Amino acid sequence: MSDVQTFLDRLAERTEARRQAHGPEPTWIAARRQAGAARFDAMGFPDRRVEAWKYTDVRPIARGDFALTDSGDFSQASAAALTLPIVAHRLTFVDGVFSAALSDLGELPAGVAVLPLSRALAENHEAVGGPLGRLTGVEFSPFSALNTAFMEEGAVVRLAPGSVVKKPILLQFLSRANAQPVMSHPRVLIEAGARSQATVIEHHVGETEAANFTNLVAELMLDRGAILTHYKLQEAPLSDLHVASIHVEQGRDSRYTSFNLNLGGGLVRNDLITELNGEGAVANFYGLFYGQGRQHIDNHTLANHNAPRTFSNENYKGILDDRARGVFNGKVVVKRDSQKIEGFQSNANLLLSDRAEIDTKPELEIYADDVKCSHGSTTGQLDEEAVFALRTRGIDEQTARGLLTLAFAGEVMELVELAAVAERVELAVAGKLPERFNLSGLVEAAILLHDD
């Protein structure tokens, strides 16, 4: 039986079971499923001859036999230990299944809806059917096709024009240690109305022994003037497999900021794409990936400048230890007549071990003549002279290395506004650095003392 057939068989079983339990689905969903399955069947899993997958071997996924689950059970205590300590509007999914017990939306501002996809479909499936799949079709990749064939659950966020959500919206995806690995195909759909503003945290985390496959598709639509900050904090267990396709569409003067912070997962592939469709739209792609052991982390980004006076700014930092492998492929495309655009891109990598590897490829495609673009990438090791200099001041070697590693990540981490997120990342990257979090206060105190 081929790898593809294993997945198609699962799909057939699932579809039949769903029909028996809930009756027929709305036609549009059934049609999309079929289209997804057909597309997946035709393409199969990508092998490494496909340029976009040249450095990432997906056989651990293709050869897996992943069950589907209906259970969202997860111990409250271990969920509490894993969750981000942050006040937020919270939706939790366990292996893709919505968990009401672990969700707490609190009070949402007027005009703001945050709900599981299943509920959004039950309430008004046509309102979902319009935007869903508009940005990420089944053609995008075999994984988006697979997701479309299997999709059942996920998160829908709707921000009415002018609405501002002060607290972050936390979408928490927990991976459970199951007897048989399971797969989930979550959909995230965010519709940010004109001049709305919100911060969404997508947090992937789980039990240490978990070995599941998550295949997520996110579609984020920013209308005129909308401001959306999107944290993707990936702390999944080291045997988890994770593929995410994130498509953003930006209207005039909108601002999308992505923090793609990848610490966990055994095999991770992210595709982050923005369509800058309206003048004045700004996209910031900030990334930090930290791999150890045999982790494989692949980030593909694409900024499509489809309109004049659009801006993209990308800064990805990679830190790889042990035998970890990283892939960075960042592309900026400037369409014909998209004048006065600015597109900046930078990727710097730090290899902490001789056996760690990075494949990095910044790309520019420009079909307009009045543009400002730059790109670059660097790869290096920790500066041993700096390690020595710190040690000569009595700082132990581990702290010295931690400090310097964190300093490397600094450019990206300085921009992280959520302390709980920054803390997670800093702890992972540098180990425990005492007093780290009082530093900004110290500096302010220094200036105050100096001024008086």
Added chain:
Amino acid sequence: MLEVKDLHVTVEGKEILKGLSLTVNAGEVHAIMGPNGAGKSTLSAVIAGKDGYEVTSGTITFEGQDVLEMEIEERALAGMLLGFQYPVEIPGVKNIYLLKAALNAQRAANGQGDMPAPEFMKLIKAKIAEMKMDASFLQRAVNEGFSGGEKKRNEILQMLVLQPKLAMLDEIDSGLDIDAMRIVADGVNSLRAADRGILLVTHYQRLLDYIIPDHVHVLVDGRIAKSGGKELAHELESRGYDWVVEESAA
């Protein structure tokens, strides 16, 4: 305090120090002078524990402890600090964090907890004023984009904060204009104390007009060829090094 006995050191197979002996007692300021290539910087680098220096024979003890058996950071925690000739730039690590981490490491080694923030700030404020540095230095990455003079002042600032038992300053005067030299010298002079040793390594006598040494040693070809008081420095200034080289060869 510091005792160096018959020290032989090779770098990349080449013998640089060939039987150097030196004793620095608490309360003393020693200046090591000598022509280029005599091994002046090697001595302080070996004491600090820099990689690439192989001690083939001889001993270094500090307050009775075998320095060569100690890790780099242990040497610092024992009270030996080296001010670099070329301080390295450490992008992304703020000065204030280096100072705080270093000071707290020292306190931890002495069984003390971290210094409370207000006390720490008061201390730092006093020390940066002493080095005529602006508070904004604290927020900047260590030595990044600093001028030569600023880097040297920053080295002395670390000494003032960490109060070592033995301060070793490697060519601390190189590249300094006269104003910066005065500030650096004032900083070093403020470190003079009955319980502290200071070891200055310098090529030029000029610095010693500002920091008056108790002992001057001339290092020639990996050995101390001549020792004397502060007047020896003046003699070297007027006569150069050749006569010492000739004397030691004889």
